[in-house]
Amino acid sequence: MSNSEIAKILSLTADLLDIKGENPFKVRAYRNAARLVEGSSKDFEKLVKEEFDLTKLPGIGHDLSEYIKEIVTTGKFSKLEELKKQIPLGLIDMLSIEGLGPKRIKEIYDAFHITSLEELKKYAQNGELDKLPGFGPKLIEKILKGVKQLKKAGIRFLWADVEEVAEEIRKYLLDFPGVEIVDIAGSYRRRKETVGDLDILVIADDYMKVSEYFTNYKRVKEVYSKGLTRSTVFLDNSLQIDLRAVTKESYGSALHYFTGSKAHNIAIRKMAIDMGLKVNEYGIYKGTKRIAGKSEEEVYETMGLRYIEPELRENRGEIEAAKNNNLPKLVREDDIKGDLKVYFNKNIKEIIDEAEKKGYEFLGICTKNIEDLEKIKKLKSKLKIYSVIECKIDKNGELNYSKDKIKDFDIVYGSVEDNFNLDKVIQTKRIINALNHIDVLSHPICRKIQKFDGIDIEFEQILKAAKEKNKILEIDARRDRLDLDDSKIKLAKETGVRMCINSYATNKKELYNMKYGLNQARRGWAEREDLINTLKNFI
Template identity: 60%
Template sequence: MISNKEIAGILSKTADLLEIKGENPFKVRAYRNAARIIENSAKDFNKLVNEGFDLTKLPGIGHDLSEYIKEIVKTGKFHKLEELKKEIPQGVAELLSIEGLGPKRVKLLYETFGIKNMDELKKYALSGELEKLPGFGPKLIEKILKGFKQLKKAGIRFLWADVENIAYEMREYLLDYKGVQIVDIAGSFRRKKESVGDLDILVIADDYQRVSDYFVKFHRVKEIYSKGLTRSTVFLDNSLQIDLRAVAKDSYGAALHYFTGSKAHNIEIRKLAIEKGLKINEYGVYKGNEKIASSKESDIYKSVGLNYIEPELRENRGEIEASRINALPKLIKEEEIKGYMCTVKDMDEVKKYIDDFVKVNKEYLILNVSNRYELINKVKTLKNSKNIKLITAAEVSVDENGDFEIPEDVLNNADIIAALMKKTELSAKDQTQRYLKVLNSKKINILLRPSLREVLTDAGVDLDWDEVFNAAYSNNVVMEVNSNPKYLDLSDILIKKAIECGVKIIITGNYKNIKYGIYQARRGWCEKKDAVNFWNYERVGKLWGL
């Protein structure tokens, strides 16, 4: 069973090789757009193809691409890519990842010197041979050699939460410098993506060169990669790349929009602009030579007939169409939460979470008891003595066969039951049946960590999510969004899919880390009606018969 990511990877590789070969740029762009659409889609393309769905009904997928996707799903290969691999060695496409090397230059390197991998490129760059080629001056050679250093760090991703403090510390550091007016962190960090590869920081300042000198002296800078007139790049002691960009005040809205991304979102915005006879870039919106919008981000959207779109939604997953018809979701906010759900293993944790709960002054607290089920009665006793609205949940492990590993009397003692599936190596079909057995058991209220993913290391279980979410909806089972930055399970894509299926979610975590789950839910288009712990106690009580 091939995943969306694998299909997208095949199409992206095809686009790279077509670009090197000098194919029509529109054809190359079509492959890249299709790859982005598939990778970011909540729809399972493997399932769509096997069910005979007409892929041409999806935006960006024409007849030819539809047939190619079917071929990839059914065979795991793509004949066009296999043909291109025979013409162009595998390592040649990797050369495109070096800054300054576009398809034409890579093609020239291959045809002139037979350079077909990074090692050969480095050898020729150091030998001085590259300078014999037209357009390969000393500055480009220097950029290529620097590019090797940058590539060593490329591909490293960080949890959003792990760079949060660094990002805000850098912002405050820059704002402290005299003459700096505005500092904003753009890119995937602003979109609250669960992991980031680098930080893009925009600055408006009276004297950018002095700010750049100050920027590279930040106490955690380990290496200065570049320092130019409008952009400077450094690597920190943890290998995190930070780019600082100078922006003119009258172009700030356009720059913030452009550098926030995502790339797929920006491409669609530019298409709308072209339809209206406009041009959009990081400097503004132009009608001919006249700049008609630039200083405010909301004006960029207004110029193409759209309402403002929150950064978390900018992934080309339907937000542009929703904005056009005034149907964007009203995203949840942390201050609107009514109750917390935390997992406890002993009385010390119970007391800690109750003390924390009293401080934040919310309506109710759900304590999910893991393993030590005798705690349930003790929690119920506290419920009366503390005079707070406590809901007890029993965390139930589910074995490989879909059976509960817990005594029946425990199930009857807790207010609600939260099931946690044990990780097992099963086929997608068998795994799905295991999940359906639990969801259809009429015994559980919440499914914990539904996909069993880990953000940077484990994609989680392979399931038919349509069947799983439909069963959850039919049985009134709520899906957890775990706020631990390591898990953030469900993913943003699956949150959106669950909501579209009518499934409710619950964002779990304490008052310190729940913001990460809320960011994830916002990226999944979550409104208050979709998240159980944004409901008042009376409504939650009706849901679970309390």
């Protein structure tokens, strides 16, 4: 759990206390706690796991220390869960509407007992909200727009599902006369596994003409707004896209700001304040004078930092690493020498041919049927072909094939395919036992993005066992799996456990799943030496 996530829980607690009308001092205490945690350079999750005394940190008292421990260890905060039971869900949703803070929401609730977005919309349209002090036409317009936008919010798309349209729009905009630069920022640029919307920055001779062109893109279903510097549309799949005009003088600062993450940006702003500077989307300022901002490299250099790759910008130690010239040299696509799990099926010849075109040096051809071994060995290719068997791990950690039956395969994988709900201790023991019989643990958490969070295990114990037994953990590169996730990749790297990225290709197109696994590896700070895909000889 990141500092940002901990802070979000504390901040929401403050908002709900405010809606409830609690003591302002209590509300302020939670807000201050949220700001302190989010702005800190310390990784609170790591500190809690190391049993560090949090009260030794500036501004952390006994109560806040206990709150943070509870949030990190359980993923929840009991005080917040209790507040959620007391406050209608619709009021919590309203917090996401621009212009509606906790106090105004309380005013609305006290006056009309509105508890849903539909009711809020109705009262805004029929003129009832206008009767409240301070609820003028501009605020009512913001509320109506916010309700409409909020209904589309919360939808997140797999990064891989957004990639095609994102790159198509980039090209579409670059084709317009006078457009000089187009960059897609936000979580897309950081290559997070899911994307909520797209932030596109553009430098152009005439932004209004570009905006008109943008809103006429073939997949635009609804134009939400068109302004002098920003336009927002929704596509036919409900994806929101914001187009923002940026000047050349501020481009680097804007790209940095809109790339995020929020936690990274807050940490940079705090650092700037300590240096007597101000950082925002328009530049870096000393007093009223802008001293940097044309490029991201200039932004980081002015802060005394090495350039930080977008994938690392999550406030997970990257700023300290940049200060100390200790940033990882992230693995690149041209470092990948092969794929160690493509499936033996009727498409295997086309998969091999495509792997040769990609410049791979080896390929692991996988089957779940031991009788395919001789057929795999007979395959012809200039690539080094490894025979791979994937075995099912039973609930006791044994494989569905005996050691004698699979001994002639080059690589043995083990995967958990059932009994997902076993007790954490039993599940962990199951996997550690399986490590005695396999070379690689397939998709270790068994998660499916947005559908299943994965099995409950003591991951650090598994890492320790994998390190001791010299076993490899897989990064399943399928677009809806990406298992290991980035935080666990980083932990595996820090533990010294090697990993491999596998495409699970069943046809030549799926070989390009490797890109999604590579995104995840880079977000997890992985370097060449952390992955066996980069090695010529690993068996």
